[in-house]
Amino acid sequence: MARTRNEHLAALLAEAGWSRAQAAAAFIRVAQESKLDDFTHIGRGHITMWVGGTMPSGQAPIVLCQALSRRLKRPITPEELGFSDPTPPTQSALDWHIDPLIVLPDLGRSDLNADRRSLLTGAVYSITALALPREDWWVEMASSQPLSPVDSRRVGRGDVAIVQDMTAAFSRVDQQRGGGHGRRALVEYLRTDVTSFLHGHFASEHVRREMYSAAGELSYLSGWMAFDNGDHALAQKYFTLAVKLAAQADDPPLSGHILRAMAHQAIDLGFHQQGLDLASASMEGQRYAAATPRERALLGVVYARSLAAIGKKRAAAKALLNAEDDLSSAGPGIQEPNRTFFFAEASLAHETACTLRECGDREGAVREFNRSVRTRKATTFRRTHLVTLGYLGAVQVAGGRVEEACATWSRALDAMEDGVYSGRARQAVIDIRRLLSPYRNRGVPAAARLSARATGYLSQVD
Template sequence: MARTPRRRNEKLLEMIKECRWSYEACAAAVRAVARENRDALPSCDRSHVGHWVSGVKPSGSTSRYLAEAISRRLGRVMNPIDLGIVEGSNLEPDLRGLDWWGHAPAIDLLTVGRADLERREFGLNALYSLAALVVPLDSWQEVADRGRRAQGGDAAVGRSEIDAVRDMLDVFSKADERFGGGHARLAVVQYLTSDVAGYLQGRFSSDSDRRDMFSVAAEMTYLAGWKAFDSSLHGLAQRYYVQALRLANEADDRPLAGFTLRAMAHQAVDLGHGSEALQLATSALEWSKGRATPAATALFTVLTARGHAASSDPLRTSTALLTAEAQLASASVDDEPTWIRTSGFTEASLASQAGQALRDLGDLAGAEAQLRRSIATRNAGPYRRIHTLTLANLADVQCSQGRLREAVGNWNHTMDTMEGVKSGRASAAVRNIRTRLSNFGPRLPAFAKQLDQRATAHLRQGNSPSSR
């Protein structure tokens, strides 16, 4: 049988011409990127480039080095699809080779973001991985140093670009708290993969500017992960969290890295992985020790309480909750980082987490008291989603105590407040209403049947978060 002839890679040839490179200059640029990544490619020369142009696929990580080299030369982010190395919109080869921790975070962020934007099934089918929760904190300094050596390109990135990303982050974050993770999720991803990823590959006038850009990019990437988490796209959320963690590391922003580890702990405990959640929350405390503010430290500590509760350890749970209370009491809002202020971590948030920890331990009276405290102290307007979820948790605890009428009242209030909120967690709360009420069978009172009908209609109307 005759072999299928290779097709000339016109995209790559066009990019090489735009770079104004000879084939030898292109090979030299690829070798330089490989060296920065401790991957010697001494045999890479102009003949290899000629083969790539003729249609031969670069082996191993070479396609990434090639994309990075061209990105630096042109001052904009390119990936293997743009170079004709991965055909069409199929990113599967790149995604199979995606290292959770080892590659340049800006490039991996672009790969994940492009897959999210271009392939609906990627977000829906991405698997949540426990292996990715083993965070290599002991080797992060070397990873960050390697990233700093890799900066380059012709685009000048400074305070105006940093401020622009910060302003966009503020807009997206406020909308997320009010309307849920399904609202404008892909708008955040689009901004990440276009403007932000390009800035990360640019030239910085100072290391301070570079750290600040990587830090705000980490916050934006965290937000993409949080929105995916709230949309119940857990595998996708985990991928964004990992990239946010790596960007925070390159920014040498340990408190922000701790904040992301805390989010990973939150996701783990919600998915039933209590020991992993405890490990992540403990890592957040250890990694940020001496540099995190009181409120940030309290946030990390209360997640250790969630981990202890999931591990059925009431003494350590109680100790962690008391410690978090004391830490938050010493906080000053004006001295806290933007991500604490934006997320609204206050007495109300701590009480909500405490209530969930006590619920998991089986202390329903204690859980109810904390959840009521959260509802009473929260400014519900800007934080409508979490207010909704706290009401749902309160109703669930009351139902477990046999107080169905009170539970139904709060579940109805839950559904009143979630109108317009696109959140997978909110939709899960509605499904939980139907599950809990179904347990009563024919004994279900009329007032509860009305709620069940309302929940059924809500779910039939498709009130669930959209991943698009």
């Protein structure tokens, strides 16, 4: 069957003023920069075939987007090139070198489209993508010039405030209802309104950086909600996008905040060394030094947990003390960014408990989990509260305190049945059933009752 000529690609090559050979040369430059050796053989014959209707494989569409975006000084997406294949590229080192304004609309479109999203959510969390770029990348991103505006709107400080307010609102929903509720609305706002702002004419360079920071924080939140709901590969893509936006905004504390979240995800998934690498990066230079005390405490406690995960108990204990000192110095006179408004004693106690659990200090973990439960505003932070209860019950049952664990988990199920949509919450219920399995037939009525209740809950949400 005859292929249909790709008129979109032909028109863009003509606009760029490139011959097929020049287009191939530009393609190879991007591939070499991104260490994609498989694509350094591309020649003018390949470009001719693509114009003729052949679909390029793997990362090739993204490489070509990057080459044309540089030439035309505006973001070019695979869809604009006429490449309609819905299969998203796997995450690799190339992702760090693609302009975020190219990634943002395509990722959002894939996320919201049912057919394309099934491919995204079925993708594999990439360990290789956890390797961060070298230090010169951060410098280059902070000093990079944005692509030419494609939207006529003028973007001012008030527009930045709108995005920040929307981020705070979505964050409150996440804390109360979990990452499975409201994220599609967030993504739609990110890929439409926020993308339009990023393509506009900024009132000043300061406003541009502020808007990129605001967009980075919203992208981070989308990643965090996807992580909470168990969509790990999708979360990783949003985290990577958020880091790039924060880097272009020259906002080291926000970069550190996102790297800390990536470390948290890696540790939870069992990639402990990669988690430590990410947590260490979050503590480097201005990411830690320019952060507020409350932010530094959050970075520090996840760093402590990553140390504990690889068996460095003494270093973990020292990092915990530093995090406690940072949080104690967070006074009312210090203006905190919205992203860390929720990190207080309860959150510190939760992460401290996770660290002590990794160190094998079961009693210490129970003590700190209980402190977290006691000090958290459970109605405001319902999702995190029930996750803490799930972890607390698991530590209690590991110590043979089955009746206590059942009472703890019963409180967790109360919270879950009150409208929380979270993959982590669902996993907690699965763990309840698994951990109670040895006790159901041992004359422990509470275990049998709770196991039946957990089974009923899972039958409703599955």
